[in-house]
Each structure stands twice: as structure tokens, then as C-alpha cells.
Amino acid sequence: MQQPHTQQIQTQQPIGIGLAGLGNVGAGVFKHLQSKRTLLRERLGLDLEVRKVAVRDRVRRAAEGFPEAILTERWQDLVEDPEVRIVVEVMGRKEESLALILESIARKKIVVTANKALLAEYGREIFEAATLHGVPVFYEAAVGGGIPIIKALREALVGNHIVSIHGIINGTSNYILTRMQEAGLSFPQALEEAQALGYAEPDPAADVNGWDAAHKAIILASLAYGFWIPADKIYVEGIESLTASDFRFARELGYGIKLLGIIKAASDTQGAAIEVRVHPTLVPEKHVLASVNGVFNAVAVKGNVVGDTLFYGRGAGQDPTSSAILSDIAEAAEALQYPRRNLGFMPHGLYGSCKPLDEILSEYFLQLCVEDRPGVIAQVAGILGELNVGISSIFQPEAEAEGATVPLVMMIHTASHAQMRMALDRIGALECVRKTPRMIRVEHFS
Numbered sequence: 488m489q490q491p492h493t494q495q496i497q498t499q500q501p502i503g504i505g506l507a508g509l510g511n512v513g514a515g516v517f518k519h520l521q522s523k524r525t526l527l528r529e530r531l532g533l534d535l536e537v538r539k540v541a542v543r544d545r546v547r548r549a550a551e552g553f554p555e556a557i558l559t560e561r562w563q564d565l566v567e568d569p570e571v572r573i574v575v576e577v578m579g580r581k582e583e584s585l586a587l588i589l590e591s592i593a594r595k596k597i598v599v600t601a602n603k604a605l606l607a608e609y610g611r612e613i614f615e616a617a618t619l620h621g622v623p624v625f626y627e628a629a630v631g632g633g634i635p636i637i638k639a640l641r642e643a644l645v646g647n648h649i650v651s652i653h654g655i656i657n658g659t660s661n662y663i664l665t666r667m668q669e670a671g672l673s674f675p676q677a678l679e680e681a682q683a684l685g686y687a688e689p690d691p692a693a694d695v696n697g698w699d700a701a702h703k704a705i706i707l708a709s710l711a712y713g714f715w716i717p718a719d720k721i722y723v724e725g726i727e728s729l730t731a732s733d734f735r736f737a738r739e740l741g742y743g744i745k746l747l748g749i750i751k752a753a754s755d756t757q758g759a760a761i762e763v764r765v766h767p768t769l770v771p772e773k774h775v776l777a778s779v780n781g782v783f784n785a786v787a788v789k790g791n792v793v794g795d796t797l798f799y800g801r802g803a804g805q806d807p808t809s810s811a812i813l814s815d816i817a818e819a820a821e822a823l824q825y826p827r828r829n830l831g832f833m834p835h836g837l838y839g840s841c842k843p844l845d846e847i848l849s850e851y852f853l854q855l856c857v858e859d860r861p862g863v864i865a866q867v868a869g870i871l872g873e874l875n876v877g878i879s880s881i882f883q884p885e886a887e888a889e890g891a892t893v894p895l896v897m898m899i900h901t902a903s904h905a906q907m908r909m910a911l912d913r914i915g916a917l918e919c920v921r922k923t924p925r926m927i928r929v930e931h932f933s
């Protein structure tokens with residue numbers, strides 16, 4: 488005898504999907520929507536059908552084997568087709584993607600997007616439109632590729648104040664840092680290797696300057712704290728200036744170096760300030776994030792009810808990203824059956840603002856190039872002492888001396904960015920200090 492839900496499937500019209508973009512991600516979504524159609528139908532009790540695909544060159548795409556009848560060079564065709572109920576935006580553009588998303592929302596089509604750069608910049612506008620029209624927008628693929636971190640924050644951890652999030656959320660930079668750490672490569676050597684292996688784009692700027700990770704951090708922080716965080720309120724530093732000596736000295740002290748997105752809110756009292764930053768970070772070798780290597784991503788979330796959690800997986804690539812998009816499409820299809828209040832982002836007024844950079848506290852690793860003579864350490868320590876900055880350890884690797892100079896490496900107790908800024912200005916101006924001081928933040932996850 489047939490189950491009731493199977494009968495329902497047979498009588499229901501397929502749910503029409505419009506796919507905008509048939510690049511790396513779009514082609515994967517198209518492929519998996521075909522190959523997983525039966526599985527999804529069994530699991531959801533709903534049939535999903537790609538009705539239209541927006542491409543830039545229809546002839547080329549048809550020649551590649553995509554069904555010509557559903558290809559269009561106008562993304563507007565997706566919006567204008569009443570049978571398209573879910574629009575999947577994977578064009579990765581700015582103006583066109585925003586226009587597609589806003590027009591889709593206005594026509595009550597549910598939107599799925601992987602466009603982290605767009606969400607980071609226009610998240611507020613997009614969710615204002617979503618609220619106005621009562622239309623959900625889903626974006627699981629925008630952060631952490633196949634790792635279900637968005638749904639985890641939105642649903643599984645909804646009963647928690649999020650104390651902190653620490654994320655390795657850019658696979659390209661993590662690959663580069665892993666190779667610098669393990670093989671002693673310089674930054675240019677590791678980047679070249681990543682490009683040769685296809686892990687880095689020919690233009691790697693956003694991956695190595697920290698901004699791809701920053702876009703994801705903005706999305707995670709906005710979701711965790713209920714207001715869209717402006718990009719100019721966060722601190723972003725890339726990995727381009729890291730040197731082999733940073734890794735050597737960090738290792739001597741028991742640390743690895745990772746590009747971390749760090750998001751914190753000290754309390755959940757009304758108006759609490761949050762901090763959002765992306766920068767290279769010394770991570771204790773024993774911490775689980777230190778062993779997240781290569782192109783993998785990981786996000787550690789601490790909630791005040793659940794405690795510590797860790798999400799790990801492939802942060803990019805056609806299949807992991809498609810997996811996240813399929814889950815969004817499934818959720819969108821269900822939302823078409825049962826209207827929902829949470830439209831993908833629930834704004835609220837509990838948390839207030841972003842903490843100014845100068846007030847952010849951290850521990851630090853300092854590397855100086857100093858004259859190899861007595862009295863130098865006293866001068867440096869004197870400045871730090873005057874600014875109330877404490878030194879937790881200090882060492883001078885004599886084996887690395889070059890001519891009349893030698894490195895001086897220090898670990899600094901918790902201090903504010905403002906204190907360190909003043910300290911570095913004064914230390915850098917000392918006659919005995921030969922190069923610009925190098926500072927990397929240290930995280931102990933306490």
C-alpha cells in the first residue's frame with residue numbers, strides 16, 4: 488500500500504528552480520540536483536526541477552551538453568517566470584546579483600545565494616527587503632563551503648548566547664600557512680604552489696589580504712548577534728607579510744600560525760559590544776584549530792549553554808558548496824509549503840555595536856631586529872613597562888644573529904590595541920631597533 492506522502496508527491500507539481508550562474512558552483516548544483524532528485528523527493532516529499540538557467544553564453548553552454556531549452560542569457564527570465572519559485576544566485580557578481588536577489592524577493596521567490604561578498608556588503612538591505620515581502624533568503628554556502636555552520640548558528644544553537652567564534656574560514660590562506668609552517672616555504676613560494684595546484688586564484692588578493700575571510704566573519708557575527716555589521720567596523724589583516732622566521736620562532740614557543748576570524752561578545756546584556764576581527768594569529772600547537780591544515784576549514788563556536796563546539800570540513804570546491812546549496816534549496820522548498828517567521832536572519836536589538844579596535848584586548852608575539860649589545864632589552868622593556876604592558880616571556884635566538892643585529896622575540900600579556908600601538912611606535916623609533924617591529928596576536932581560547 489502506498490504511504491500518504493508518496494501519493495502527495497505523485498499529485499504535486501514539481502517546484503521550479505531558477506539557477507543563475509553555471510560556473511564552478513552552478514554546474515555542481517545543476518549536476519547534483521539531477522543526480523539527487525529522487526533522493527530529495529523521497530526525503531522531502533517534494534519534487535525539485537531546474538526550470539531555467541541563466542548563463543552568459545547560451546551557445547557555448549549548450550555545446551557543453553547543458554539542455555538548451557532551459558538556458559537563457561537574461562537572468563530576468565528567472566524572475567519573470569511564475570513557475571520559478573526558488574532562485575539560486577551563484578553568479579558571484581555585485582550589481583547584477585543584488586538586482587536579481589532584490590527582484591526575486593519582490594516577486595516572492597525564495598532566494599538561495601552563496602555570495603558572501605554581496606551579503607557582507609548588502610546583507611542589511613537584502614534582509615530588509617526579505618522582511619518587507621516575507622520571503623526567506625538562505626546562504627549556507629556563503630561561509631565554510633560544505634560545513635553547515637549557518638544552520639548551526641541559526642537553529643541548533645538558537646538557545647545560546649554566542650560567547651565566541653574562532654574560524655579558519657579561508658582554505659587558500661590556510662593551505663599557504665600550512666606549507667609555510669610545515670615546509671618552511673616563504674609566502675611567495677607557498678602562494679605559487681597553491682596557484683599551481685588550483686587552490687589559489689590567479690588573482691589571490693581577497694584570499695591573502697583577509698577580506699574573503701572577513702566577509703564570512705561579518706556574516707557569522709551578524710547572524711550570531713542579530714544586526715548587520717558594517718565592514719568598516721571590523722579589523723582585517725592578511726597573511727602577505729608573514730615570514731619564515733615568524734613560523735620558526737612561534738614554533739619554538741609552542742605555537743602555529745593561522746588566519747583566524749575571531750568574533751566575541753563578552754556578555755548578552757542589552758547593548759553589549761562585540762568584536763570582529765580577522766588576522767594571523769598564534770594558536771597553541773595543542774589546540775584543535777592548530778591541526779586544521781591544508782584547504783580545510785573549521786569553526787569553533789562557544790555558546791553559554793552548549794559550551795565548546797567544533798565544525799570541520801571542506802570550505803570550498805564544487806561538491807561541498809553544492810551540498811550546502813542543496814540543503815538551502817530543500818529548506819526553501821519546505822518554506823514554500825509551510826510559511827515561516829525566520830527568514831534566514833532574525834534582526835534583534837540585544838547586542839549593540841562593534842568594539843573600537845583600540846579597545847580590543849589580546850596577547851601578542853613581538854619580533855624585533857635589534858643591535859646585539861647590552862642594554863637593548865632594558866630599553867624595550869622600559870617602554871613596555873611605562874605603558875603598563877607586561878612581558879610573559881622573552882628570548883634572543885643568537886643562532887639567527889646577522890652581523891651586528893639579532894632577533895628579539897617576546898610574548899606579551901593581555902594589552903589593548905591602543906597600548907600596543909603606542910608601544911610599537913616608541914620601540915620602532917629606538918636607535919637600537921633596526922627594522923619595523925613585527926606583531927602577531929596570540930589566542931588562548933579562554
Ligand SMILES: NC(=O)c1ccc[n+]([C@@H]2O[C@H](COP(=O)([O-])OP(=O)(O)OC[C@H]3O[C@@H](n4cnc5c(N)ncnc54)[C@H](OP(=O)(O)O)[C@@H]3O)[C@@H](O)[C@H]2O)c1
Binds near residue numbers: 510601
Ligand atoms: N567556488 C567555490 O568553492 C565557492 C565556495 C563558496 C561560495 N562561492 C560563491 O559562489 C559564487 C559563484 O562562485 P563560482 O566559483 O561558481 O564562480 P564562477 O566559476 O566564476 O561562476 C560564476 C558564473 O556566473 C556566470 N555569470 C556571471 N555573470 C552572469 C550573468 N550576468 N548572467 C548569467 N551568468 C553570469 C559566469 O559566466 P561566464 O562563465 O560566462 O563567466 C560564471 O559561469 C560566488 O559568489 C562565490 O563567492 C564559491
